[in-house]
Amino acid sequence: MTDAAANDAPAVRLAGVRLDRGGRTILSGIDLAVPRGSITAVLGPSGSGKSTLLAALTGELAPAAGTVEVLGQPVPRRQRELLALRKGIGVLLQGNGLLTDLTAAENIALPLRTHTRLPREVIDRLVEMKLHAVGLRAAADLYPRELSGGMARRVALARAIALDPPLMVYDEPLTGLDPIASGVIMNLVSELNDRLGLTSIIVTHHVHETLPIADRAVVIANGRIVFSGTPDELQASDDPLLRQFLRGEPDGPIAFDSAPRAEVA
Template sequence: MSTPPTAAPAVPVLIELRDVTCGYGDRIILENVNLSVPRGKVLALMGTSGGGKTTVLRLIGRQLQPIKGQVLFDGVDIATLDAQGLHTMRRRMGMLFQFGALFTDLSVFDNVAFPLREHTNLGESMIRDLVLMKLNAVGLRGARDLLPSQVSGGMARRVALARAIALDPDLIMYDEPFAGLDPISMSVAATLIKDLNHALGVTSIVVSHDVAETFLIADHIVFVANGKIAAQGSPAEMRASDDPLVQQFVNAQTDGPVRFHYPAVSVEEDFGAGAAR
């Protein structure tokens, strides 16, 4: 018998979505979603493409506004923040984009230094020390003078991670951190996410399709499908779940709620209509 999914652990919450509905134009992406992100934990958002996972990240950063409902950061409804309050809140967040989004004309060092120069009044000597500390944390202190074009995809992702933690955020959001990485780089990235989460005491939200690595590092997993939370629980609970969607996703099954074929009339109708013409 499978273990029933449980809600996120009863620990202090950093992020909360309350009855959130969100969309683009007339298209609803998320509908009546309730989600709590425990402070100091790694929460993974998983599910099929287009299900609304990255939309959750955009709501938290207030790149999108909900049609209805509330998005709370540390107990504050972010919709109520003025420009200065939003700036202050965003300084408490770090973001790792899907392919790093490094500035191609800046060195590794200057990419990591960028948020420190833009958002603090620190002197260059202090910035240098902080940048080297962040690069050392991701194993790239020796690559400080290289350009993004001179490092591998996995290394570029680590540079982006060093930049994401430059301002010592309370929250780090990862959008597909394992996409396009070889197995070694993927393992390195997963280890860094988990280790930095513990060492820095931050909260992490990881959007990923990679079951193996994500299940190793996540404390809590939330499956998003068709704009709703379909299932959630610990990695062990999700592996044991008898939910058809979870089983199809975790075990990479071709048969299940997610169909291979786009909805269409029957083959007989299509070919019959062609013959009639």
């Protein structure tokens, strides 16, 4: 594929993908295209396979069928090529993944020191810029234990963008955050996507906090994609499954129990 064609291709494309874990099919018939420069919300109830989908994007899980392309190329199987691709994917984990014995600045510097040969003074300047981007320049010398939940999530976000990846993936970014911190994170995701020209995929079950900043919405349930379109189209849908998910109703097409419930006489 030429450079021009690669730039025109979606940032992520899945075609006819089936994903298995432990001999069990988690997702099947997955067709998805994520436009470059967009924010796509991948929504679904807990256990619906959202994290499994993420594992396919980062190459942790090879598809049992179909193809997965990221940044214009098939996700490679060989370790060296896979590591090269992963440098272009920033991942914000729901648990932050900060190293407790390193300061905020040292955590952000880690990928720069691991994957580049930049001099110390350049890395220090880049770290300062990333902290500024998430509004935490004053927190450079604080350790993770000294940070609030929202601050720790922002430090993790600064680390995720340290290598200026063109693709950002957020795995349940609002887990454990209060409404104010959640709003701050969502605003940062939107601002960084626009300012840095990123493509962002937000995997979450926090519907109402995420849809306002999303360009596209994808809903996963019952092992497949049940909706793909704009947030407005999702909100306007009268599909019973989508209404159940959006309203948080316990009964409906999305089963709450893992096994069929016995008939009650």
